[in-house]
Amino acid sequence: MKRITEMLAAGTTFSFEFFPPRDDREQRLLTQAIRDLAPLRPSFVSVTYRGGAASRHRTTAVVEDLLRTTSLVPMAHLTCVAHTRFELGEIMGGFRALGCENLLALGGDPLPEGQSKHELAYASELVRLGRRLGFPSIGVAAHPAGHPRSPDLASDRRYLAAKLELADFAITQFFFELDEYLRLRDDVAERGVRKPILAGIMPITSLASVQRMAELSGYRVPDAVVARVTAGGEGHDAIRERGIELAAELCAALLEHGVPGLHFYTLNFSRATREVYAKLGMVPAS
Secondary structure, three states: OOOHHHHHHHOOEEEEEEOOOOOHHHHHHHHHHHHHHHHHOOOEEEEOOOOOOOHHHHHHHHHHHHHHHOOOOEEEEEEOOOOOHHHHHHHHHHHHHHOOOEEEEEOOOOOOOOOOOOOOOOHHHHHHHHHHOOOOEEEEEEOOOOOOOOOOHHHHHHHHHHHHHHOOEEEEEEOOOHHHHHHHHHHHHHOOOOOOEEEEEOOOOOHHHHHHHHHHOOOOOOHHHHHHHOOOOOOHHHHHHHHHHHHHHHHHHHHHOOOOEEEEEOOOOOHHHHHHHHHOOOOOOO
16 A cells, blocks of 8 residues: 655655545445546545545445555545544544545544544544554644634634644645635745645636535635636536636646645546546547
């Protein structure tokens, strides 16, 4: 099993995020997305912790399937909010028993009343627990516009730097302008932390959907981006075409500025990621 830390030490990484299915239809979508994207030879793929405690089995099942049936390197997500400390330890132990060496440690979105656990409140605590349980490669999340529950951007950057000192790398939430990433990277570096920060990429295929997702994460799609993708009309196909162009341009600019990795949020679909790869000239030969 390869460790993401080793991949990052060797050069730029390219990776994809999937979420665990809740029913047979979603399972078919995931299976097809993995089949379509595997030929792009990603450095690794991540599997989200989707929802509350039920994701313990869903995420584990996808990680196990990837390890058993593909050559892809999985990174398991895990959130504090859905489990007690003991349960989190059990889940991590299960991942390690499968042979998974890569973990993304997250605080997690608030759950409905009565479902949240509060023994571990922050991702940094989960990183420490993961280290004690033998995880050699641990990442955390970074928010270019600041975490939605941070009181201000300065404190967000301070907490991120402290969290990243404990972890090995970070992956950002999606964003759409180069300066958003550069400011985040520079802010953390000014605090003496120079761990790799991978850029999260979400190609716009539906402006309304992206705006809803952005709002949930405390982010606002920049006005200039909205104007760009709607410049020739607000029809779905026109917005989608410009969204793919914008994503490819952002990826090219990030690579030019030395980003350590690009992490594509696929939403369990493959087409947009494949189109961005094609525009970047990154589709491998058969």
